Amino acid sequence: MLYTGFVMNNKPNNPDELILIDRQFSFRTAWNVCRWLLLAVVISVLCDWIYSKEVREWPFGWRMAEVLVKFGSLLLWCSDMAKWVRGMDELQRRITLSSILFAVSANLFTLLLWMELDGAGFFYKVFGRPFMNNTWGIYDVADIFLFLSGFYGFSYLFFKRRYK
Amino acid sequence: MNDKLNIPEEMVPGKNYSLWADIKVNGWILASWPVIFLGDLWLFVHENCTFLLRVIIALIPLAMCLLWIRGVVRWIRGMDEMHRRLTLEACLFAITWTFFVVTAWQHLKHEGILDAVFKTSHSSCENLVLGFNFAGLTEYDFCYPLTILLLFSFYFLGFTIFNRRYK
Numbered sequence: 158m159l160y161t162g163f164v165m166n167n168k169p170n171n172p173d174e175l176i177l178i179d180r181q182f183s184f185r186t187a188w189n190v191c192r193w194l195l196l197a198v199v200i201s202v203l204c205d206w207i208y209s210k211e212v213r214e215w216p217f218g219w220r221m222a223e224v225l226v227k228f229g230s231l232l233l234w235c236s237d238m239a240k241w242v243r244g245m246d247e248l249q250r251r252i253t254l255s256s257i258l259f260a261v262s263a264n265l266f267t268l269l270l271w272m273e274l275d276g277a278g279f280f281y282k283v284f285g286r287p288f289m290n291n292t293w294g295i296y297d298v299a300d301i302f303l304f305l306s307g308f309y310g311f312s313y314l315f316f317k318r319r320y321k
Numbered sequence: 322m323n324d325k326l327n328i329p330e331e332m333v334p335g336k337n338y339s340l341w342a343d344i345k346v347n348g349w350i351l352a353s354w355p356v357i358f359l360g361d362l363w364l365f366v367h368e369n370c371t372f373l374l375r376v377i378i379a380l381i382p383l384a385m386c387l388l389w390i391r392g393v394v395r396w397i398r399g400m401d402e403m404h405r406r407l408t409l410e411a412c413l414f415a416i417t418w419t420f421f422v423v424t425a426w427q428h429l430k431h432e433g434i435l436d437a438v439f440k441t442s443h444s445s446c447e448n449l450v451l452g453f454n455f456a457g458l459t460e461y462d463f464c465y466p467l468t469i470l471l472l473f474s475f476y477f478l479g480f481t482i483f484n485r486r487y488k
Contacts, residue, residue: 213432213433217434217437220434221434224425224429224432224434227428228421228425231421232421235421254410254413255409257413258409258413258416261413261420262390262416264420265416265420265423265468266386266387266390268420268423268427269386269423269465269468270380270383272427273379273380273382273383273465274376274379274380276379277372277375277376277378277379278372278375279372279376292431294427294431296424296428296430296431297428297431298424298428
């Protein structure tokens with residue numbers, strides 16, 4: 158009865174089901190929790206990486222709609238994540254919350270650091286002209302996803318070891 | 322940080338607010354603001370300063386931010402279980418929303434949507450937004466002090482919400 162309100166099935170959710178390198182990884186859980194993130198990443202890869210030049214020539218309304226769909230999907234993903242975390246037992250919830258807090262903080266810090274270095278012309282000076290999108294910025298959802306998943310995976314393994 | 326447990330209300334304006342605790346926890350972030358202002362002023366006056374100096378000026382506030390995070394972690398570790406949980410949830414709420422807003426803002430800037438919004442119809446908005454960046458290095462950037470301000474605002478909002486829920 159304790160978990161009835163929030164779980165996606167009858168047993169408590171297990172954070173290992175989202176770790177790609179773990180043997181308990183479950184595609185079904187990953188799809189249930191991260192489908193909106195996947196949509197945002199696919200749109201971002203298509204519009205920001207592959208067809209960025211074409212997208213820049215779209216009318217203002219279309220570009221605005223594309224951005225709103227991407228970030229709206231991210232909000233829905235946050236809601237799914239919150240539901241998933243609420244469906245865990247106390248210990249797993251604590252580990253996952255710590256990992257998410259670490260991952261988002263590290264990502265925000267990295268973003269700020271990157272912005273400052275980009276503003277100071279660091280990347281242009283060291284690496285030359287950008288090879289993609291005419292910028293060294295990491296402002297696309299796909300870029301953010303790569304950093305966030307890396308930080309989350311690292312912090313989850315770290316906190317899991319500590320609680321063991 | 323001392324013999325008694327830390328309480329989150331020490332940081333929130335109200336009857337339990339403690340200036341001393343606030344300075345101990347948030348001292349580095351408070352100190353980073355004049356450093357940013359002086360750095361921007363210096364870059365504004367010395368437009369041809371060296372690349373290395375420009376990078377160092379950009380990195381000093383972020384190093385202070387790391388020290389601030391260390392102070393906040395120590396402060397949270399000094400709380401009881403209930404307050405720690407409340408504060409962690411408020412921090413997660415604040416950081417997630419700040420991250421979302423900053424990313425969305427940078428993305429809109431990169432897509433040229435902010436240019437379209439501020440440069441075509443509302444000239445007063447343009448001046449307002451440009452005014453945020455003192456040195457004028459990059460237009461419309463969601464710079465570090467604004468991010469910290471946003472973080473604090475979301476923290477207070479999150480703390481109020483979660484505090485009410487636990488009551």
